[in-house]
Amino acid sequence: MEHTLYVVGIGPGNPDYVVPKGIETIKKATVLVGSERALEDFRAPGQTTYAITGKLSILAEQIQQELVxxxxxxxxxxxxxxxxxxxxxxxxxxNQPIEVIAGISSMTFAFARLGEVWHDADLMSFHGRQPSPEQLAYREGKKMGFLTDPEYNPAHIARILCESGWPASTTAAALERLSYDDEHIVRGTLESLQDLEGFGHSVLVVLG
Known part of the structure; x- marks a missing residue:
């Protein structure tokens, strides 16, 4: 019998925001893979678990062995x-059957927290990559959302945008720990956010 690899989106992280189909699949899992935090929040007694770390090749070998x-x-x-x-x-x-169960992205969750729509926004990531200068170019009324990392955090990105011609008074917000009890949201301008500390893995929303 061929076994299935299920990929389940767990949204911003809080179990309250995982779709019911995802929760059901996670609860029924014999073998469960996820970040350490996700395993703490979702694992059930009797499940075999593997943590996602930086060593993806080792993880792939573990998954391959379990799929037998x-x-x-x-x-x-x-x-x-x-x-x-x-x-x-x-x-x-x-060649493995893969079933995907979608979740809520941190980006859409961030826009929801701000009471903003995102269908007209340019969504990009500074997490392990860098958007092109053309993507970052200023245009009046332009709306953007960024995934960030510890190097390219909201303060760093705010400086890049100002250097790229964005007005320092442009409205922006940094959001981290979304959906958790210690959720942290800072609203301000590109100028004020340049002094913001932390917010490594977070979301930056710019409302031009």
Whole structure:
């Protein structure tokens, strides 16, 4: 019998924001894979678990071994189709049945927290990559959302945007720990956010 690799988006992280189908799949898992934080929040007694670390090649070997005998459920933060582990898993397991259960991306969650729509926003990531100068160019009324990392945090990105011609008075907001009790949101301008500390893995929303 061929076993299935399930990829489940767990949204911003709080179990309250995982779709029911995702929760059901996670609870029924024999083998569960996810970040340390996700495993703490979602694992059930009796499940075999593997933590996602920087050593993805080792993780892929562990998943391959488990798929011989069991279905495997991999939890990914945010939405499965938005800068997730899904492309890597599809490349590593091209002949394996894969079922994807979408979640809420941290980006859409951030816009919701601000009471803003995102259908007219340019969504980009500074997490492990850098948008082109053309993507960052100023245009009046332009709206953008960025995933950040410790190097390219909101303060750093705010400086880059100002150097790229964005008015320092442009409205912006940095959001981290979304959906958790210690959720932290700072609203301001590109100028004020340049002094913001922390907010490594977070979301920056710019409302031009």
């Amino acid at each position: 005998s069991h279905d495997v459920v991999v939890m990914v933060s945010g939405d499965t189709g938005y800068y997730s582990l899904l492309p890597y898993l599809k490349k590593k397991f091209p």
